[in-house]
Amino acid sequence: MTDTRPTSTGPLGGGDLNQASTLSGADAGSAVVVTDPTAAAQGVERVRSVRGDAWRDLRRNPLFWVAAVIITVFVVMAVFPTLFTSVDPREAVLSESSKSPDAQNIFGRDRQGYDIYARCIYGARASILVGLISAVGAAIVGTIIGLVAGYRGGWVDAVISRVAEVFFALPLLLGAIIILYTLRGDDDSYLWIITQVSLVIIVLGWPNVFRLLRSSVLQVKPNDYVLAARALGASPWRISYSHILPNAIGPVIVISTINFGAYISTEAALSFLGIGLRPPTVSWGVMISAATDSMRSSPHTLLFPALFLSLAVLGFIMLGDAIRDAFDPKSKAR
Amino acid sequence: MTSAPDVVLERTDRPDTGRLLEVRDLHVDFKGRDGVAHAINGVDLHLDRGETLAILGESGSGKSVTAQAIMGILDMPPAVIPQGEILFEGRDLLRMKAAERRKIRGPEISMIFQDALSSLNPVFPVGWQIAEMFRQHRGMNRSDAKTEAVRLMDLVNIPAAKQRVNAYPHQFSGGMRQRIMIAMAVALDPKVLIADEPTTALDVTVQAQVMELLKELQEQFQMGLILITHDLGVVADVADRINVMYGGSIMESADVLDLYGHPGHPYTQGLLDSIPRLDMKGQELFAIKGLPPSLTNMPEGCPFAPRCIHVQDKCRTVFPPLVELGPRHHSACHFAKELVRG
Numbered sequence: 001m002t003d004t005r006p007t008s009t010g011p012l013g014g015g016d017l018n019q020a021s022t023l024s025g026a027d028a029g030s031a032v033v034v035t036d037p038t039a040a041a042q043g044v045e046r047v048r049s050v051r052g053d054a055w056r057d058l059r060r061n062p063l064f065w066v067a068a069v070i071i072t073v074f075v076v077m078a079v080f081p082t083l084f085t086s087v088d089p090r091e092a093v094l095s096e097s098s099k100s101p102d103a104q105n106i107f108g109r110d111r112q113g114y115d116i117y118a119r120c121i122y123g124a125r126a127s128i129l130v131g132l133i134s135a136v137g138a139a140i141v142g143t144i145i146g147l148v149a150g151y152r153g154g155w156v157d158a159v160i161s162r163v164a165e166v167f168f169a170l171p172l173l174l175g176a177i178i179i180l181y182t183l184r185g186d187d188d189s190y191l192w193i194i195t196q197v198s199l200v201i202i203v204l205g206w207p208n209v210f211r212l213l214r215s216s217v218l219q220v221k222p223n224d225y226v227l228a229a230r231a232l233g234a235s236p237w238r239i240s241y242s243h244i245l246p247n248a249i250g251p252v253i254v255i256s257t258i259n260f261g262a263y264i265s266t267e268a269a270l271s272f273l274g275i276g277l278r279p280p281t282v283s284w285g286v287m288i289s290a291a292t293d294s295m296r297s298s299p300h301t302l303l304f305p306a307l308f309l310s311l312a313v314l315g316f317i318m319l320g321d322a323i324r325d326a327f328d329p330k331s332k333a334r
Numbered sequence: 335m336t337s338a339p340d341v342v343l344e345r346t347d348r349p350d351t352g353r354l355l356e357v358r359d360l361h362v363d364f365k366g367r368d369g370v371a372h373a374i375n376g377v378d379l380h381l382d383r384g385e386t387l388a389i390l391g392e393s394g395s396g397k398s399v400t401a402q403a404i405m406g407i408l409d410m411p412p413a414v415i416p417q418g419e420i421l422f423e424g425r426d427l428l429r430m431k432a433a434e435r436r437k438i439r440g441p442e443i444s445m446i447f448q449d450a451l452s453s454l455n456p457v458f459p460v461g462w463q464i465a466e467m468f469r470q471h472r473g474m475n476r477s478d479a480k481t482e483a484v485r486l487m488d489l490v491n492i493p494a495a496k497q498r499v500n501a502y503p504h505q506f507s508g509g510m511r512q513r514i515m516i517a518m519a520v521a522l523d524p525k526v527l528i529a530d531e532p533t534t535a536l537d538v539t540v541q542a543q544v545m546e547l548l549k550e551l552q553e554q555f556q557m558g559l560i561l562i563t564h565d566l567g568v569v570a571d572v573a574d575r576i577n578v579m580y581g582g583s584i585m586e587s588a589d590v591l592d593l594y595g596h597p598g599h600p601y602t603q604g605l606l607d608s609i610p611r612l613d614m615k616g617q618e619l620f621a622i623k624g625l626p627p628s629l630t631n632m633p634e635g636c637p638f639a640p641r642c643i644h645v646q647d648k649c650r651t652v653f654p655p656l657v658e659l660g661p662r663h664h665s666a667c668h669f670a671k672e673l674v675r676g
Contacts, residue, residue, distance in 0.1 A: 224448075224452035224453040225456075231439060232440045233440030235436060
């Protein structure tokens with residue numbers, strides 16, 4: 001979605017940190033030209049955009065930094081697991097089955113004798129991947145359909161909205177269980193399983209984004225600048241993607257960030273029920289699922305993957321909150 | 335012969351008056367839950383090259399709807415145009431395909447709106463928005479279009495245009511924003527510019543500057559300008575001709591001096607009498623009593639009859655035809671001639 005931003009926002013938005021701190025957040029909506037004396041002398045005027053304001057707010061929010069650190073760690077973990085561990089997550093040492101944490105295996109070993117630390121690290125990839133594909137996919141599908149419904153209105157909107165309601169009425173887990181059971185085949189390759197799970201979440205999750213964007217489009221559509229764009233000859237396509245979408249996309253960015261976390265836990269829930277990712281795929285959900293049998297005798301097998309999962313979900317929800325605060329002018333009067 | 339060729343004949347046979355823009359017997363209805371609102375009831379108007387036509391009227395008189403119908407930006411539905419013609423250089427806009435008509439909006443007929451803050455997209459720099467006109471209609475590349483944007487910002491007298499081309503709408507004052515809107519509207523050198531209350535949201539000193547700018551640009555490019563306003567003061571300075579609208583119809587049409595000197599309609603007289611005057615200080619202001627008619631329930635005769643001080647029985651039953659008071663002066667009042675004589 002970032003490609004809808006004007007290219008000049010980046011270098012111009014925000015202003016430098018000193019300036020930002022002298023301006024209170026409350027005046028963000030009013031017409032303020034931030035002029036750096038030295039910059040003006042060079043004929044360059046620092047300007048602030050809506051998104052520049054949001055970014056400036058975001059940077060001063062500790063919640064954002066905590067979330068950013070957590071997410072960065074998990075993303076790096078997913079891309080380069082070998083940076084964190086040199087142990088093979090599929091190396092089973094049955095003689096050390098269910099070993100408690102000690103100096104050699106800091107998280108201990110599970111029933112199969114796998115090193116839990118290594119598996120937690122390698123599990124990040126599957127979880128993050130499912131979260132990413134599902135959240136981005138649901139955002140794209142929901143946005144396109146929401147834009148069409150909101151912009152066209154009339155019977156198109158009515159039909160799409162009813163269809164969305166049907167999907168919305170289906171509980172995510174129940175729907176996923178049914179679809180995944182019927183889809184289940186012999187092909188158990190890593191990517192296919194991840195795609196399958198993500199697709200199911202997209203199919204059941206898009207109405208969430210759709211409803212948000214549709215209502216947002218309905219809010220933006222009656223604005224004079226949309227009328228003005230029409231009066232100056234813009235095509236329906238150009239009006240919707242260049243005038244309506246950039247003004248309506250804010251809430252979708254927020255909800256999709258939160259969904260990212262929520263979908264990671266959905267993946268874990270599906271794996272726990274035995275229909276999501278399955279061994280030999282390494283994921284937190286699969287680990288939690290395997291640990292339930294021996295939960296009472298060796299709780300550490302459940303504790304660590306559950307901790308990683310919670311942290312990742314927390315990270316994305318916190319980021320979503322921080323972005324919402326930055327976009328919402330009402331929450332700026334802190 | 336069947337009747338079909340006759341219809342074709344009638345269409346092609348319409349007298350070409352050589353006018354830039356001509357609206358004939360335009361009707362616009364809005365279909366709502368409470369029935370049909372007749373917003374425009376048979377409006378005729380015309381505009382020549384380089385001419386300024388003011389459409390004067392109070393809120394709800396149908397002046398903005400007329401403008402939006404000419405632009406083709408009415409939301410249809412709920413709006414419907416049951417009859418009428420809008421001829422631009424002899425071609426009927428109402429019979430054009432949507433894509434064909436879109437090519438006219440911007441390069442041929444253009445429009446500026448009342449509130450320039452809300453008419454500019456808040457998320458894009460103003461220069462980008464002006465440049466978009468060239469990218470969209472002329473297929474220019476980004477850097478050429480930006481150069482053009484700076485040129486236009488200079489043209490509408492925005493100081494330090496080159497530095498401000500990347501600034502956002504909220505960083506400009508009201509008057510500057512309206513200048514930017516004007517720059518966008520005249521970017522492609524349109525033949526007709528419709529200005530829908532361009533100065534209503536601005537304070538008085540800025541109003542004068544913006545009107546001055548519009549006048550300059552109009553003379554420079556020989557545009558036909560339709561100025562929609564409720565402000566008699568603005569009209570007097572700029573307009574060549576005035577159409578006074580009331581209840582979705584044109585009540586009086588005249589050259590500026592004629593209209594101010596010899597108003598031929600009680601409504602026009604009422605409007606002129608309502609202007610506060612310095613030499614009447616301390617006295618009560620004149621006001622036209624009553625409210626504009628409900629569009630869903632139009633009075634049968636003259637729409638102004640319920641508020642008219644000269645009202646007769648005839649006015650309540652018969653819609654008044656246009657009475658010619660001079661070569662370019664018409665009034666839709668049964669007693670227009672008596673009124674002018676005083």
